[in-house]
Amino acid sequence: xxxxxxxHEEEHGHxxxxxxxxxxxxxxxxxxxxxxxxxxxxxFMAIIGIAMSLLFRLQLAWPEKSFGxxxxxxxxxxxxxxxxxxxxxxxxxxxxxxxxxxxxxAGLSGTFSNLLIPLQIGARDMASGFLNMIAYWLFFLSSxxxxxxxxxxxxxxxxxxxxxxxxxxxxxxxxxxxxxxTLWLVSMAVFIASSLLGSLNYxxxxxxxxxxxxxxxxxxxxxxxFFITAVIGVVSFPVLLSASLLLxxxxxFGTSFFLSDIFIQGEVLHYQGGSPVLYEHLFWxxxxxxxxxxxxxxxxxxSEIISTNARKPIFGYRAMVASILAIAFLSTIVWGHHMFxxxxxxxxxxxxxxxxxxxxxxxxxxAFNYITTLWKGNLQLNPAMLFSIGLVSTFISGGLxxxxxxxxxxxxxxxxxxxxxxxxxxVMGISALYGLFAGVYHWFPKMYGRMMNKNLGYxxxxxxxxxxxxIFFPMHFIGMAGLPRRYYSNTAxxxxxxxxxINVFITISALITGLAQLVFLYNFIHxxxxxxxxxxxxxxxxxxxxxxxxxxxxxNWPGKIPHVYRWAYDYxxxxxxxxxxPQNIPLKKGEExxxx
Amino acid sequence: MTVLxxxxxxxxxxxxxxxxxxxxxxxxxxxxxxxxxxxxKDNDFQGKLMFAFLGFIYILTIFSFWKWGDxxxxxxASEHGSNFDSLMWGTFALIFFVQTVTQALVHYFSYKxxxxxxxxxxxxxxxxxxxxxxxxxPMVTLAVLIFFGLYTWTEIMTIEENDEAxxxxxxxxxxxxxARYAGExxxxxxxxxxxxxxxxxxxxxxxxxxxxxxxxxxxxTELHLPVGREVIxxxxxxxxxxxxxxxxxxxxxxCVPGMITEFAFTPVITTDEMRQKPExxxxxxxxxxxxxxNSKELIANGEEPLDPYVFDYLLLCNxxxxxxxxxxxxxxxxxxxxxxxxxxxxxxxxxQVITN
Numbered sequence: 001x002x003x004x005x006x007x008h009e010e011e012h013g014h015x016x017x018x019x020x021x022x023x024x025x026x027x028x029x030x031x032x033x034x035x036x037x038x039x040x041x042x043x044f045m046a047i048i049g050i051a052m053s054l055l056f057r058l059q060l061a062w063p064e065k066s067f068g069x070x071x072x073x074x075x076x077x078x079x080x081x082x083x084x085x086x087x088x089x090x091x092x093x094x095x096x097x098x099x100x101x102x103x104x105x106a107g108l109s110g111t112f113s114n115l116l117i118p119l120q121i122g123a124r125d126m127a128s129g130f131l132n133m134i135a136y137w138l139f140f141l142s143s144x145x146x147x148x149x150x151x152x153x154x155x156x157x158x159x160x161x162x163x164x165x166x167x168x169x170x171x172x173x174x175x176x177x178x179x180x181x182t183l184w185l186v187s188m189a190v191f192i193a194s195s196l197l198g199s200l201n202y203x204x205x206x207x208x209x210x211x212x213x214x215x216x217x218x219x220x221x222x223x224x225x226f227f228i229t230a231v232i233g234v235v236s237f238p239v240l241l242s243a244s245l246l247l248x249x250x251x252x253f254g255t256s257f258f259l260s261d262i263f264i265q266g267e268v269l270h271y272q273g274g275s276p277v278l279y280e281h282l283f284w285x286x287x288x289x290x291x292x293x294x295x296x297x298x299x300x301x302x303s304e305i306i307s308t309n310a311r312k313p314i315f316g317y318r319a320m321v322a323s324i325l326a327i328a329f330l331s332t333i334v335w336g337h338h339m340f341x342x343x344x345x346x347x348x349x350x351x352x353x354x355x356x357x358x359x360x361x362x363x364x365x366x367a368f369n370y371i372t373t374l375w376k377g378n379l380q381l382n383p384a385m386l387f388s389i390g391l392v393s394t395f396i397s398g399g400l401x402x403x404x405x406x407x408x409x410x411x412x413x414x415x416x417x418x419x420x421x422x423x424x425x426x427v428m429g430i431s432a433l434y435g436l437f438a439g440v441y442h443w444f445p446k447m448y449g450r451m452m453n454k455n456l457g458y459x460x461x462x463x464x465x466x467x468x469x470x471i472f473f474p475m476h477f478i479g480m481a482g483l484p485r486r487y488y489s490n491t492a493x494x495x496x497x498x499x500x501x502i503n504v505f506i507t508i509s510a511l512i513t514g515l516a517q518l519v520f521l522y523n524f525i526h527x528x529x530x531x532x533x534x535x536x537x538x539x540x541x542x543x544x545x546x547x548x549x550x551x552x553x554x555x556n557w558p559g560k561i562p563h564v565y566r567w568a569y570d571y572x573x574x575x576x577x578x579x580x581x582p583q584n585i586p587l588k589k590g591e592e593x594x595x596x
Numbered sequence: 597m598t599v600l601x602x603x604x605x606x607x608x609x610x611x612x613x614x615x616x617x618x619x620x621x622x623x624x625x626x627x628x629x630x631x632x633x634x635x636x637k638d639n640d641f642q643g644k645l646m647f648a649f650l651g652f653i654y655i656l657t658i659f660s661f662w663k664w665g666d667x668x669x670x671x672x673a674s675e676h677g678s679n680f681d682s683l684m685w686g687t688f689a690l691i692f693f694v695q696t697v698t699q700a701l702v703h704y705f706s707y708k709x710x711x712x713x714x715x716x717x718x719x720x721x722x723x724x725x726x727x728x729x730x731x732x733x734p735m736v737t738l739a740v741l742i743f744f745g746l747y748t749w750t751e752i753m754t755i756e757e758n759d760e761a762x763x764x765x766x767x768x769x770x771x772x773x774x775a776r777y778a779g780e781x782x783x784x785x786x787x788x789x790x791x792x793x794x795x796x797x798x799x800x801x802x803x804x805x806x807x808x809x810x811x812x813x814x815x816x817t818e819l820h821l822p823v824g825r826e827v828i829x830x831x832x833x834x835x836x837x838x839x840x841x842x843x844x845x846x847x848x849x850x851c852v853p854g855m856i857t858e859f860a861f862t863p864v865i866t867t868d869e870m871r872q873k874p875e876x877x878x879x880x881x882x883x884x885x886x887x888x889x890n891s892k893e894l895i896a897n898g899e900e901p902l903d904p905y906v907f908d909y910l911l912l913c914n915x916x917x918x919x920x921x922x923x924x925x926x927x928x929x930x931x932x933x934x935x936x937x938x939x940x941x942x943x944x945x946x947x948q949v950i951t952n
Contacts, residue, residue: 164916170835262789263792311717312718353742353746365727371701380634393702396698403690474664477668480669484914489922493910493925494905498879498882499667502667512607515611519615538633
């Protein structure tokens with residue numbers, strides 16, 4: 001093993017003669033290194049986010065009980081080891097923020113867009129390596145600010161990850177709306193800048209830097225998904241930036257964009273004429289597309305992995321692209337379904353119900369196409385494939401309950417209850433995490449030149465798959481019983497005493513599932529240094545990234561960039577010797593390219 | 597509870613030991629197949645596990661309904677509640693059907709088509725007709741759902757002011773609720789947070805004294821509603837967003853500072869009638885058994901036991917509003933019109949409150 005490490009060091013000098021440690025590993029402009037930086041930062045944030053959820057799950061299962069771990073981790077915020085309600089709210093807020101933005105937006109899309117866009121379209125790097133580097137470091141900075149907010153005297157932001165004003169705007173309303181909230185907003189502003197720079201780069205790269213023969217209709221679905229995700233990001237993230245800036249103005253400079261007629265702590269405040277509902281519109285104009293910013297890359301990744309491992313073309317390539325486009329378009333006109341009962345005009349509610357339920361159509365098309373791709377395949381059940389199949393399963397389970405939540409009538413009684421929590425964790429949280437895991441297992445050889453241990457991967461998958469359902473399936477029942485989310489405990493309502501055992505069941509499942517993630521971490525870190533060295537194309541895949549050199553070099557291909565002659569899904573094509581034909585292999589004499 | 601905790605810890609410790617040994621064992625170099633790529637043996641085993649996982653999903657579903665099925669969707673106590681419930685159960689039936697079938701397909705295919713070295717996959721890239729079918733079927737199904745959904749929504753949300761209806765203001769603040777009844781004139785007086793400090797804080801919801809309609813208004817901390825009469829709620833908040841959630845009435849609306857929001861429903865079952873319903877008797881019995889169990893532990897620690905539970909309708913806050921969000925509640929009493937009249941007559945109106 002050490003010999004390999006040495007030769008790596010020696011060769012290092014030959015290929016990158018002008019690079020120092022700092023330009024190679026820290027301020028790198030190489031998309032492959034940046035992708036690894038995103039991944040490692042994302043995983044680090046995921047550890048924090050998931051650990052937080054385990055803390056508040058303990059409180060929910062055994063409310064107001066004393067735990068040594070609270071004493072140790074929360075200190076003065078858990079007097080005698082009993083969690084303080086303000087801290088509970090802070091934990092759910094930061095858990096949501098970290099998982100949604102830092103792990104599943106930057107961690108997932110940042111990692112795989114950076115790794116795969118240039119490699120799969122046949123480009124030497126991103127359109128602007130420099131901007132790409134800046135984007136990562138802004139993300140890093142925003143992570144640091146978010147983590148720093150955990151250590152301020154009054155505690156981090158605690159108004160829920162949606163930070164609705166006036167709760168988030170008034171320091172009098174809760175301790176978390178003090179300095180912690182300011183840091184939250186600053187961190188988000190920096191994060192959005194990072195996300196925009198990244199997205200613009202992805203868009204420009206996909207449009208301009210495709211290798212010869214790589215027409216849009218030959219793009220792998222991963223690249224389609226990353227490309228459209230970037231477009232949604234560019235359309236919607238600026239709106240959140242403006243909402244954040246206006247909220248900063250209200251908080252610090254006395255404006256009244258979102259505030260009006262407020263009496264708090266014995267004092268009438270000066271705010272006049274603003275509306276919190278305006279903030280909700282601005283927030284969800286990003287907030288809903290954000291769901292697809294998270295989900296589409298995961299769906300792109302699974303499309304690729306399912307096709308490769310089924311040794312079959314993805315079924316209905318055109319329909320898959322069309323449904324990505326349809327979902328992207330619809331995602332920007334459904335935000336109001338988060339606001340059916342906010343006092344918005346009920347007629348608007350009708351419009352948003354209509355557009356929202358329409359999204360089920362392209363989603364159903366995707367699900368059925370996945371299922372048909374599995375049909376009569378020759379499934380290679382690698383860990384990445386298991387996670388991809390797992391994604392299809394949770395995407396269906398979680399997506400279906402969306403039909404209830406998207407219906408304004410039914411939303412009346414399940415809005416903001418645990419039913420919502422169960423729904424979005426399955427359809428977007430768990431599904432996207434599965435996408436992330438699938439991507440890591442599949443492209444680990446490309447990133448680190450080594451293989452991850454498959455048996456540990458299997459163990460990780462099965463404990464996670466069982467755990468995820470055991471956590472979120474029963475949670476629907478708590479919601480249907482009427483228990484609101486973001487409740488520190490349900491002990492104030494004897495009416496909910498009969499759901500206490502569901503909470504215990506969920507928490508135990510969560511603890512076990514959380515623990516199983518350590519297997520992944522171990523596998524990840526161990527394989528990075530000691531994993532078996534990979535062959536050129538371990539999964540026998542068609543896409544261009546497997547033609548690039550195993551050992552990373554600037555520019556990806558030592559000689560010419562390969563040309564592309566076919567789509568990415570010629571698996572088990574009749575008349576071919578092997579069950580895969582990479583994109584850079586010219587058509588045989590008389591072979592026809594599929595009209596896809 | 598401690599027993600349970602110890603059990604949990606034991607389970608966790610066992611699992612971690614098991615996993616640690618597994619890690620140790622697996623990280624040892626094995627002679628056979630080091631490729632880390634699934635071979636036929638892996639495919640066979642994982643494929644079978646996939647099929648078993650389908651069983652797990654079904655069993656978890658059945659188990660959950662068997663064990664917790666009785667907590668969901670309490671008896672509807674409002675006029676529109678039954679429409680709501682039929683839409684809910686109809687949608688549920690559809691979801692269940694689709695879930696059962698598609699999960700079976702996903703996991704059965706993963707098992708049935710598990711890979712073998714000698715096999716070759718079926719090259720099948722496209723079928724316009726199939727895709728048209730599964731675009732069309734969801735489209736029709738959703739059209740039906742959208743139609744019924746919007747019909748019910750419009751019915752619930754179309755609020756027409758009328759003389760018959762009772763107008764009640766729900767007033768939210770960190771962390772309690774108040775109700776304001778319009779009094780004899782049936783009109784709520786104007787109000788604003790600017791007036792909250794008038795009359796040494798006795799002006800609990802900020803009624804404007806320049807508006808004569810306000811003097812007969814009645815402010816209470818319990819919500820009493822006469823059965824069978826439409827109630828139009830006008831909702832206000834003085835500080836942050838709250839949400840008035842009344843699950844038994846299938847009713848919810850946010851209370852937003854700076855604006856007045858509305859919701860209306862007709863309660864059809866009185867609190868007393870509700871307490872006589874077999875489902876509720878069953879539920880109360882179950883809850884009291886749990887409370888007795890929990891009380892035993894409290895008594896053993898020298899603390900007060902829990903009060904026995906009696907059913908009441910609930911108004912909960914359902915929008916995060918600060919530290920005591922989880923305990924922001926008001927009791928709702930639905931009673932006969934006579935009982936309601938008696939109760940409201942006993943309350944002091946605004947002019948009485950400020951002159952006292």
